[in-house]
Amino acid sequence: MTEPQQLPGEDRPAERERLLRAVRGRLDALGGPTGNGHLHTAEARQETDRLLRHLVAPHPATGGGHALDAEVAYVLGVMYLFVADDRPDAPTAAQDGQCALLLLAPFYCHLPDQPDVLPPPLRAGLDQLLGAEGRRPDAPEEIVQEHAASLANLAMLLLELGITLAYPEAIRVAADLAREALPHLSPDGHDRALAGCNLGYALLLSGPTPVSSPGQADPEQLAEAVSVLRTAFAATPREHPNHARCANGLGLALLASAGQAEDRTQLAEAAAMLRIATQTATEVDQNLPQMYSDLGYTLTLCARTAGEGEEPGPEVREEAVDALRRAVDLTTPAEDGEMLRTRLDRLADAVVIGSPSDDRPRAAAQAEQAVDTLRRLLDLTPEGHPERGDVLLRLAGNRLVAQHPQETIDLLVQGESAYATDPRREQIARALLVEAAMLKGELDSRADLTPEQQADWQAIDDVMLPLLSGDTTGHPMRSVMNLIGLGGEGAGAAARN
Structure with missing residues (x-):
């Protein structure tokens, strides 16, 4: 669908009138000596499609809201009907014909107390097109039901237009029409x-x-x-x-x-x-990739908001990661680069669900998976993008947890321009640089140790970590730590400092 712009200095009411005149003029010229080619020009298509943006309009009865513009709906319906009928083999003929029937149906099946606005030739043509089963019924209660069905179908059209054209007023009118139709169906x-x-x-x-x-x-x-x-x-x-x-x-x-x-x-x-x-x-x-993305995102939220004693099992993480990977695999940058960025962002969060603070190898393995995803996300986040700094810092943080301190330092130094002008980001980057330098020193000091010696050092870390985090409950060294002032809250404060 083409989207020509409003003329300079033209407001919406003026544009509506101009487009209505143009479309009506083409309908008035039907059957002329030059044929109906004027219905199928690029200008005709652009103006007809642009008139769809006037399918709803401000209405006093809605208290400042919008309502269906019946005049626009009728003119558009007739136009799409003749365009489809004149060239039934055209690529857009089926879509145009369906749109025409959806727009004209509420007029065709008008309520018993409303006037019939369709000219007899048009009604006869619709009778023939719809066949015996689709014709307007005779019984008043059946007419009310069919009219409600036509409003519900029109609501679906407005909903689709609202999503496709970023047209929120159409979505709100779709809700009103569907709500009006619902009790009569x-x-x-x-x-x-x-x-x-x-x-x-x-x-x-x-x-x-x-x-x-x-x-x-x-x-x-x-x-x-x-x-x-x-x-x-x-x-x-x-x-x-x-x-x-x-x-x-x-x-x-x-x-x-x-x-x-x-x-x-x-x-x-x-x-x-x-x-x-x-x-x-x-x-x-057609929305399957987004369905998978929303499932993975919801499972991630379930895991992250779990209370004490409600920690999710590994199956929650596995399902979330699998769903988000499916969403990513079904999305290509050519289709929607921003949507792919969102799904990669969600996947990076999901892979570190349940990352343990007391199991360095396991935390490193999960962070390594996040690194692969965040690298791809960073590649899709160009220089100058408002989120590039945050993505770079997340990547650096996961590289650090994955036990790659030198790569963390190199990444932060080379990407300084992404965070240097933001105090919050710069503070995070400095903290990561300090931690990376400390980890590098630790790993370098153990580089020449035998596997048995490294295991001994890891055992010492496992004993000391709860103490330094402030959790001395039931610990065999609790009395010693209390004696030197590092038990309970003191230890937690020391660790934070």
Whole structure:
């Protein structure tokens, strides 16, 4: 879809009127002596697609919000219908035809108390196109149900447009239309569940993204999203093509709710839903890489927020790492470099889940895995990128834990420009340089020792580490450390100093 810019000095109402005149002018010229080629020019396509950005407009009845612009929807629907019908073999004909039917359906199946705005020839053409099964019913209650279904389908179109065009007003109107349609849809079919799922997604996306900014989401809106998605998922059978998408939406809503309420008990259910989404996704689910990424991220949060005595087992780390590696493998920089950066960032966090402070070899092995990921992330974070300094420091920190002090020093010295102008980052870099120098000295002093001698030194480290960290409870040297003033809080303060 092309995206021409607004003309200089032109506001949105003026642009709307200009585009409507242009599209109507082409429709008025249909059947002229020169044929219908004017419908298919690059300019015609650009102006028609640009008019999609005016599909919703400010409306007084919404209290400052937006509503569907019926005039724009009608003109666009007629335009897409004629474009698809005039050249049925064109690459975009199927998409144009579907868009036309979605835009015109609420007019075609208008409510019993509303006037019919479709000209008789257009209605007759739609009757023929839709066939006997798709025609407007006669019974009033069936008309209300079909009209609700048309609004729910239009809500899905607006949701897709809102995501594709970064058009938040369209997403908010999608939520309003889906909410309006929901009570009138038949509970027997899958239309209501699909509409509820779309409503849930629209609620999640119509404000600050709850997953990344849970504190900014509206609590009532978030609670409604969890409720409608839970109901929709329960009514969507495993074999339905929307099953994985609905499970994913519920997982994201629970993840956002857990973040906003600072309630980690919801994380387990969020992970369960996201796991179902990845396991049941089909070829129609184009969002599978993000599903894996969100599952890995949620499992990482579960591990990092565990309380004392709730430390996760190795299977949590393994599942998180596996999910995030799948997400990375399914993403290419050409498709979305920033998305790949996010997934690599999450993977680097996941591989160090449960990294032990009292088991240097194991911590080094996990840090080594993070190093490989962070190197790739640094390569994708160019000079001048606001996050390059943080990525470089994370890489240096993991190189240090992986027992490579000289490489840590070299990395920090060569990459000084990424952190030198930021006091916080510079302070972290200096601390890492000091620790790297100390570790280098320690390793150099042991370089000539036999394996048995190195094991003896490691045994001494294992005994002294709890003491120097301040944990002398039950330690055989506790009385000695207390005597010299390094027991309990004293030892912890000394270690920190």
